[in-house]
Amino acid sequence: MTIREILKMGDPHLLRIAEPITTFDTPELHALIADMRETMASVNGAGLAAPQIGVNLQLVIFGGVSVNPRYPDRPVVPATVLINPVITRIGDTEEFDWEGCLSVPGLRGEVPRWAHIRYTGMDEYGQAIDRTVDGFHARVVQHECDHLIGKLYPMRVRDFTKFGYTEIIFPGINAAEDD
Numbered sequence: 001m002t003i004r005e006i007l008k009m010g011d012p013h014l015l016r017i018a019e020p021i022t023t024f025d026t027p028e029l030h031a032l033i034a035d036m037r038e039t040m041a042s043v044n045g046a047g048l049a050a051p052q053i054g055v056n057l058q059l060v061i062f063g064g065v066s067v068n069p070r071y072p073d074r075p076v077v078p079a080t081v082l083i084n085p086v087i088t089r090i091g092d093t094e095e096f097d098w099e100g101c102l103s104v105p106g107l108r109g110e111v112p113r114w115a116h117i118r119y120t121g122m123d124e125y126g127q128a129i130d131r132t133v134d135g136f137h138a139r140v141v142q143h144e145c146d147h148l149i150g151k152l153y154p155m156r157v158r159d160f161t162k163f164g165y166t167e168i169i170f171p172g173i174n175a176a177e178d179d
């Protein structure tokens with residue numbers, strides 16, 4: 001396993017449309033996911049998308065962080081490998097909450113997301129995933145899957161008075177730990 005470099009906003013590789021994965025349960029795919037897990041854990045991230053390490057595939061990982069010291073009250077999202085995802089919103093309720101991104105270190109912004117979604121896709125073995133979720137879980141999925149269509153959360157910010165440096169907006173948070 002290798003900790004991979006995380007690309008930062010401004011890198012054109014983060015703006016691409018990712019390609020679907022067509023073969024599952026291969027050594028290459030498992031090795032890529034192992035690298036992504038190690039990379040995400042090394043920075044205490046809530047999720048990571050393959051394009052963030054320069055791999056232009058429709059693959060995201062998220063969850064499994066047992067207790068994030070920054071967000072002790074947040075529900076635990078199951079550790080998930082999600083490939084070729086499709087998100088369908090349920091209803092039209094939006095929720096605003098703060099997000100950060102490993103590709104946008106040191107910053108936070110308030111981002112609208114669909115409150116309720118269904119998402120489908122595959123895991124690394126080609127097994128179908130089909131979940132209906134809301135709240136923080138739904139937010140994480142929408143954030144990560146945005147990376148597969150070249151979208152970073154600042155592109156979703158509507159009120160730029162709610163976008164700034166973590167250390168200024170949330171003085172108690174260690175800005176080195178970003179999601």
Ligand code: NI
Pocket residue numbers: 100101102103143144147179
């Ligand atoms: Ni991100």
